[in-house]
Amino acid sequence: MPHFEYALQRLLQAVPLVLIIIGINxxxxxxxxxxxxxxxxxxSEASPQLIAQMRxxxxxxxxxxxxxxxxxxxxxxxxxxxxxxxxxxxxDLIASRLPATLLLMGAALVFGTLIAVTLGILAAxxxxxxxxxATTIVALAxxxxxxxxxxxxxxxxxxxxxxxxxxxxMVSLRAPAEGMGxxxxxxxxxxxPAIAYGIYHVALLFRLxxxxxxxxxxxxxxxxxxxxGVPEMRVVLRHALRNALLPLVTVVGxxxxxxxxxxxxxxxxxxxxxxxxLLYEAILSRDYPLLMGLFTxxxxxxxxxxxxxxxxxxLIDPRVVYR
Amino acid sequence: MPSSTxxxxxxxxxxxxxxxxxxxxxxxxxxxGLLMATLAGTVFTPFDxxxxxxxxxLAAPGSAHLLGTDExxxxxxxxxxxxxxxxxxxxxxxxxxxSVVGIVVGSIAGFAGxxxxxxxxxxxxxFLVVPRFFLAILLMAFFGANLINLVLTIALLSWPEIARLxxxxxxxxxxxxxxxxxxxAGAGPAExxxxxxxxxxxxxVIVAGTLLVGQAMLLEAGLSYLGLGxxxxxxxxxxxxxxxxxxxxxxxxxxGPGLGIFIAVIGINLVGDGLNDLFNPRARER
Numbered sequence: 001m002p003h004f005e006y007a008l009q010r011l012l013q014a015v016p017l018v019l020i021i022i023g024i025n026x027x028x029x030x031x032x033x034x035x036x037x038x039x040x041x042x043x044s045e046a047s048p049q050l051i052a053q054m055r056x057x058x059x060x061x062x063x064x065x066x067x068x069x070x071x072x073x074x075x076x077x078x079x080x081x082x083x084x085x086x087x088x089x090x091x092d093l094i095a096s097r098l099p100a101t102l103l104l105m106g107a108a109l110v111f112g113t114l115i116a117v118t119l120g121i122l123a124a125x126x127x128x129x130x131x132x133x134a135t136t137i138v139a140l141a142x143x144x145x146x147x148x149x150x151x152x153x154x155x156x157x158x159x160x161x162x163x164x165x166x167x168x169x170m171v172s173l174r175a176p177a178e179g180m181g182x183x184x185x186x187x188x189x190x191x192x193p194a195i196a197y198g199i200y201h202v203a204l205l206f207r208l209x210x211x212x213x214x215x216x217x218x219x220x221x222x223x224x225x226x227x228x229g230v231p232e233m234r235v236v237l238r239h240a241l242r243n244a245l246l247p248l249v250t251v252v253g254x255x256x257x258x259x260x261x262x263x264x265x266x267x268x269x270x271x272x273x274x275x276x277x278l279l280y281e282a283i284l285s286r287d288y289p290l291l292m293g294l295f296t297x298x299x300x301x302x303x304x305x306x307x308x309x310x311x312x313x314x315l316i317d318p319r320v321v322y323r
Numbered sequence: 324m325p326s327s328t329x330x331x332x333x334x335x336x337x338x339x340x341x342x343x344x345x346x347x348x349x350x351x352x353x354x355x356g357l358l359m360a361t362l363a364g365t366v367f368t369p370f371d372x373x374x375x376x377x378x379x380x381l382a383a384p385g386s387a388h389l390l391g392t393d394e395x396x397x398x399x400x401x402x403x404x405x406x407x408x409x410x411x412x413x414x415x416x417x418x419x420x421x422s423v424v425g426i427v428v429g430s431i432a433g434f435a436g437x438x439x440x441x442x443x444x445x446x447x448x449x450f451l452v453v454p455r456f457f458l459a460i461l462l463m464a465f466f467g468a469n470l471i472n473l474v475l476t477i478a479l480l481s482w483p484e485i486a487r488l489x490x491x492x493x494x495x496x497x498x499x500x501x502x503x504x505x506x507x508a509g510a511g512p513a514e515x516x517x518x519x520x521x522x523x524x525x526x527x528v529i530v531a532g533t534l535l536v537g538q539a540m541l542l543e544a545g546l547s548y549l550g551l552g553x554x555x556x557x558x559x560x561x562x563x564x565x566x567x568x569x570x571x572x573x574x575x576x577x578x579g580p581g582l583g584i585f586i587a588v589i590g591i592n593l594v595g596d597g598l599n600d601l602f603n604p605r606a607r608e609r
Contacts, residue, residue: 020449024458032465140346144537144589146544149563149581152570156578160571261456265545269567279457283464283549291464295457302454 007311014307019072021299025292026071030064080293085285090293094275100170101263101274107190108198108259109252116202117245120209121236124217135206142203147262151196151269158192165192168271193270197262201255208251212244246317253309257302341597350593357587361411364404372401372557381573391575393566399576403583406559410540410584413473414591417539420478422532425485426521432486433493434516443490447483455480459542463551470553473546477539488531492524526602533595537588544584559584 037054055061074080080090123132159167166172170189171182216222217240225235260276267276275294282290342348369389370377376396384391390399432443462476496502497520505519546552547560554561559580566576 017449017452021453024453024461028461028465033467140592141585141589144541144592145585146541146548146560146563146581148545148548149577149584152563152567152577152581156570156574257452257454258456261454261545264456264460265548268549279460280549283460283551286464288464291461295461298457299453303452306452 003311003315006314010307010310014303017303018300021303022072022075022296023068025075025296026068028292029288075296080296081289083282083290084287085281085290086287090290091297093278093290094293094297097273097275097278099274100272101260101267101276103186104190104193104197104267104272104274105259105263107194108201111194112198112201113205113248113252115198116205117209117241117248119202120206121213121241123206123210124213125236127214132210139203139206142199145199146265147196147200148265148269150199151193151266154192154196155269165189167192170273193266193272196269197259197266200262201259204251204255205248208248209244212247213240216240216244246313249313249316250309253305253312256305256309257299260298260302337601340601344597344600346593347597347600350590350597353586353590354594357407357583357590358411361404361408364401365408368398368401368404370398370401372397372405381569383573384575390579391573393573393576394569399562399579402557402562403559403579405557406562406580407583407587409470409553409556410543410559411587413470413477413543414536414540414587416474417477417481418532418535420474421481421535422485422528424478424482426489426528428482429486429489430493430516430521430524433490434497434512434520440490443486447487450480450483456542456545459546460549460551463546468546468551468553470556473543473553477542481535481539484535485528485531488527489524492527493520496520496523530595530599530602533591533598537591537595540584540588540591 037051037060060067078091082088083090083093086093119131119135123129123135126132155167158164166189171185172189217236222235222240225239226232230239263274264276264279266272267274268280271277275298278290279294281287282294341351374397377398378388378392378396380392380394380396382388382392382396388398388400390403392398393402428443432440459476459480462479463472466472466476493516497515502515502519505515510519543552543558544560544563547558548564550561550564552558552561562580563577566573566580570577
């Protein structure tokens with residue numbers, strides 16, 4: 001079972017990374033200017049009992065290594081404390097906001113990939129055509145633009161001036177719909193943020209698909225297939241595309257962290273109620289438990305996706321050699 | 324042949340390779356124009372960027388105010404020039420700092436190998452996996468939002484990339500004959516590493532360092548949009564955040580600052596592509 005062993009090995013390699021991520025929080029609590037209690041209790045006036053309770057709970061009067069041990073114990077049982085602002089356990093807040101982020105990310109990923117791959121194939125088939133040049137320029141622009149500014153421009157043009165799409169939020173507050181109407185309402189709200197969010201993704205995957213397709217299309221087995229009289233459509237889609245798409249899996253997986261970062265900015269622009277917007281609110285109110293909880297959860301997700309990407313790649317590419 | 328002509332002919336040849344890609348020339352022109360405008364802006368801007376009421380509130384772009392005014396009657400064009408200066412400072416300072424640290428660490432790892440190499444690779448792996456933007460947010464929120472912390476934070480998150488690159492170049496260069504020749508001629512380790520190998524490894528580093536400037540500017544814009552920029556400086560990110568509340572009546576307050584960042588970053592990226600053509604011999608053959 002080489003696959004199983006490889007998967008297990010990759011999972012084990014990820015463990016120290018997660019521990020380091022948690023450790024970063026601990027170091028920050030202690031390295032930041034001021035008393036660690038300020039960070040844990042927030043700006044509100046805490047009663048002496050609460051201060052004493054927190055001191056005991058975090059073991060702040062004990063040696064640092066005991067504190068570190070306690071901290072790991074808490075975080076590994078998903079106890080990130082309570083948010084100052086919402087007065088709710090951090091983990092509950094994150095869990096309630098995560099679906100919106102995954103929806104936004106999923107929509108951008110699916111449509112972005114379809115568009116990027118289609119354009120990439122067309123550009124690879126006709127290099128230096130008008131379509132190729134135009135798409136290359138747009139992709140270059142997509143790389144060089146702050147993602148939130150693109151969101152603002154879309155908002156300005158398509159929501160405020162043309163009034164084609166809603167400007168803020170995930171559902172209409174005035175006429176809440178049920179069932180299918182609600183799904184459509186969410187989809188309607190999703191369009192602008194997903195475009196703003198997906199452009200970078202399209203830019204990245206377009207360039208990659210174009211290069212890989214050009215690469216694959218010049219290989220001997222493609223020439224053989226054409227010589228045998230295989231229809232061009234079939235050559236491109238079945239023989240070439242399947243091999244050109246392999247590296248895309250890795251790139252999408254490794255860019256997950258970057259995409260998650262983009263979600264913070266996009267969700268802030270469109271008031272999209274996901275983890276990114278939550279992070280912005282946590283920054284504004286200096287809600288440290290919430291900030292640290294979000295960092296730990298999101299960074300751990302990135303590590304997990306990286307590991308899954310590696311495993312998935314090993315499964316779909318028979319050429320991967322297990323070491 | 325006098326040496327000055329030789330230098331200028333090399334420069335001309337380099338420019339010819341660089342300019343073969345017309346986009347690179349456009350990028351260079353954008354960048355030079357922007358730098359000049361920003362430099363001019365440090366001595367003279369049409370209006371004091373921080374002064375309230377230099378014009379009517381929410382005035383549309385026109386001859387008096389090139390990019391209009393915001394809700395407090397501040398001149399957007401003057402503010403964009405000042406904001407760009409901060410943004411370019413962060414970009415170049417970060418890239419310089421990250422490059423120096425990356426070159427030193429990468430050279431040591433690539434030349435000394437073994438323990439130093441292993442240790443460095445473990446550290447860079449952590450930095451490559453932990454999402455940079457989130458770590459930057461955390462650091463800025465904990466240690467305070469100011470210009471120095473901004474540069475230190477972004478540099479801290481960027482040097483491992485350079486270090487890996489330098490290490491890889493060292494690994495491929497240290498077994499070459501010219502290094503052996505220098506060693507036989509009696510060069511010490513320091514001279515081999517920094518006198519012989521490093522100069523030949525710099526090409527890709529210059530390209531990566533250039534692209535880093537653009538990335539750092541985008542990161543700075545994102546952080547200050549989230550309210551984590553230096554509150555004492557005019558910042559394009561913060562301007563864009565504040566412009567959102569007046570978006571319906573003043574599109575120019577959103578368009579101006581964003582366009583500034585966009586032109587700067589696209590200029591830098593295009594120059595980076597051109598430098599890549601120059602330093603990457605494989606691309607040069609095309």
